[in-house]
Amino acid sequence: MPQLFHIKTFGCQMNKHDSDSISQILMNEGYQQSKSIDDADIVLVNTCAVRVKAEEKALSVLGRLAPLKQKKRNLIAGVIGCVAQEQGTDLLKRFPHLDLILGPRNIHHIDKFIAQIKKKRERISSLDLSGQITSFPKYNGYLKGRVTCFLKIMEGCDNFCSYCIVPFVRGRETSLSAQKLIDEANRLVRQGIKEITLIGQNVNSYNVRNGSVPTFPRLLKELDSISGLKRIRFTTSHPKDLSDELIGLFGELTTLCPHIHLPVQSGSDAILGFMNRGYTRDTYLSLIERLRKVRPDIAITTDLIVGFPGEREQDFQDSLRLIEDVKFDNIFSFKYSERSGTRAVHLPGKIGDTEKQRRLFLLQQRQKEITLGKNNSLEGTIQEVLVEGPGKRGNHQLSGRTAGNKVVNFFSPTDLRGELLRLNIIQGCQNSLLGEIVGAGDQKTS
Ligand code: SF4
The missing domain is CATH 3.30.750.210 (Transcription Regulator spoIIAA)
Known part of the structure; x- marks a missing residue:
């Protein structure tokens, strides 16, 4: 019987990509993926340390592995990624059931670490930050x-x-x-x-x-x-x-x-300065202008933080004004989350959580209207869509993305995965578009 592994991934696309690489490496060694943690012989938690909440979620999953390890003595339990790097060997003390602590720069040796744990039943931590990726895992159908x-x-x-x-x-x-x-x-x-x-x-x-x-x-x-x-x-x-x-x-x-994700983080010059971002509101706006001059239909998304230390009401209003001026296709917005070891921890003017929540709500409400308006404005246009697979509704629904990175759902009696199609957009919804097939796409991107 092949041994099974399960990876639980938190955080950004870098972490998702790391989990994919680890999966390929383990599959090359003969392991197979299991759908649930309970069936696995190896459980890895790939963690994110960017915000306190993401870190807490990952730590809570680590805690839940203890009873599993009691039931299955040979289970290998590991923590990888940013929290592993940040907390290091302290995690081994806090979670005695953990076998492996692996920083993001060390994941490419996971097969050797697993082999070592199995052979010697010793606990391993590998946190070298100078590690380089020098090769990609061999293709194995993953x-x-x-x-x-x-x-x-x-x-x-x-x-x-x-x-x-x-x-x-x-x-x-x-x-x-x-x-x-x-x-x-x-x-x-x-x-x-x-x-x-x-x-x-x-x-x-x-x-x-x-x-x-x-x-x-x-x-x-x-x-x-x-x-x-x-x-x-x-x-x-x-x-x-x-x-x-x-x-x-x-x-x-x-x-x-024609899509760029260009994180702005704040619309206020004062806050951008405190954040050490290296540009002003005006420089950012001039980039948007130049992008739209070269490619008028370019979709633009961004990241924004509210409640950064020292953010006055007028600074927050500058952020609100910025989303009004730019009309982003979408934003990813967050309350400022204090991370120990960073310079912002020492800045004065901390904002309470209720106020941060109020600002976040106002920002997100306005952006929802802008996003819906942008999606509505695509109704009646023809978009080239790369078909990625079945839609959430099943029943012959397929899903793909426009060149501007918007999800489009449509119906087709045949599986057209991997095809570039021309779709008429019949409805723009809050998070996606609804389309109907007009014909085959005929260029690399629309
Ligand atoms: S650019 Fe700034 S926000 Fe982005 S990863 Fe680097 S330090 Fe973090």
């Missing part, structure tokens, strides 16, 4: 049936935004070799992948720290020429590193989807 995937192009961050724990738990910025990325993208396309999202904490500073070539725009050009690759996306970009060359590519590369 991505079968998928048409989109992430490809990590860099790890870590050098920006040290005053509220952010990422540089401490994912280490300093390091970029993967361009040739390896191009080879990997080619391999993914050969396995049926049609759309690749390049991911990293700050993709547009790819190769900048080590002064290497190609830079990010050049890498995009190289990937654009891969035969069979229909779409490229990337996330996340830092506004201070968004060059005119990169903006220009939205009007040039046929595979580059």
